[in-house]
Amino acid sequence: MRRPAAEFARNALHWLYPDVCLVCGAGFGAPRNGMCESCRHAVTTDPFPACPWCAQTVGPHTDTASGCAECRGHALGFERAHRLGPYNGVLREAVLRIKALSGEGLADMLGRAFAECRGAALRAEAPDVVAPVPLHWWRKWTRGYNQSEAVARELAAGFGVPFAPRLLRRVRWTPQQLQPTRAARKENVKGAFGVARSARVLGKAVLLVDDVMTTGSTLGEAARTLTAAGAARVIVAVLARK
Ligand SMILES: [Zn+2]
Numbered sequence: 064m065r066r067p068a069a070e071f072a073r074n075a076l077h078w079l080y081p082d083v084c085l086v087c088g089a090g091f092g093a094p095r096n097g098m099c100e101s102c103r104h105a106v107t108t109d110p111f112p113a114c115p116w117c118a119q120t121v122g123p124h125t126d127t128a129s130g131c132a133e134c135r136g137h138a139l140g141f142e143r144a145h146r147l148g149p150y151n152g153v154l155r156e157a158v159l160r161i162k163a164l165s166g167e168g169l170a171d172m173l174g175r176a177f178a179e180c181r182g183a184a185l186r187a188e189a190p191d192v193v194a195p196v197p198l199h200w201w202r203k204w205t206r207g208y209n210q211s212e213a214v215a216r217e218l219a220a221g222f223g224v225p226f227a228p229r230l231l232r233r234v235r236w237t238p239q240q241l242q243p244t245r246a247a248r249k250e251n252v253k254g255a256f257g258v259a260r261s262a263r264v265l266g267k268a269v270l271l272v273d274d275v276m277t278t279g280s281t282l283g284e285a286a287r288t289l290t291a292a293g294a295a296r297v298i299v300a301v302l303a304r305k
């Protein structure tokens with residue numbers, strides 16, 4: 064159930080300024096659907112090739128058959144990762160904005176854009192269920208909503224696949240992922256997640272959604288939790304890859 068305050072804030076900016084782009088603030092001249100053409104083009108156009116395993120930007124001639132420089136030889140915890148784009152420019156700006164209380168309208172929009180412009184690749188993964196990486200309840204309460212949940216909901220709707228916002232839950236608070244090494248970050252998030260009802264995961268291909276992937280440690284731990292509970296495969300989808 065949504066809190067009324069979050070519900071109110073959901074599209075507050077859009078109600079106040081229906082003809083202003085939620086990303087750049089430019090006026091449309093006429094009411095539109097929240098994002099100007101220029102911003103929409105910027106967030107849906109990935110200018111670089113990405114590693115099919117970890118979604119990191121790679122050079123145009125990089126052989127990614129067995130991973131890229133960042134993920135080769137490391138167990139990611141998930142099968143593959145897709146991104147809307149790299150974490151820079153307009154997409155970075157948009158992702159920063161969806162972390163604000165009034166950002167849910169924009170998060171919905173980015174989720175729809177993700178489903179529309181990467182639909183073929185994501186559909187080819189044949190997910191049975193779409194689930195967000197959960198926020199700790201305190202973080203969700205202070206933010207008013209979980210931005211990854213909004214994106215996941217739009218992806219699920221776009222593909223006609225069941226949406227399971229509570230498939231995973233945070234079972235403990237984790238400090239921010241600022242540890243310098245991959246091993247330390249992995250340790251930091253170890254045991255952070257739990258599966259509410261294993262029966263819902265058993266044998267399923269899960270599309271696991273987050274707003275940003277930085278090192279992949281959090282997504283890896285969430286994916287490992289799902290696999291341990293019986294998921295057949297876990298594929299990751301993120302708006303932006305750092
Ligand atoms: Zn704009």
Ligand SMILES: [Zn+2]
Pocket residue numbers: 114115116117118119130131132133134135
């Ligand atoms: Zn990679």
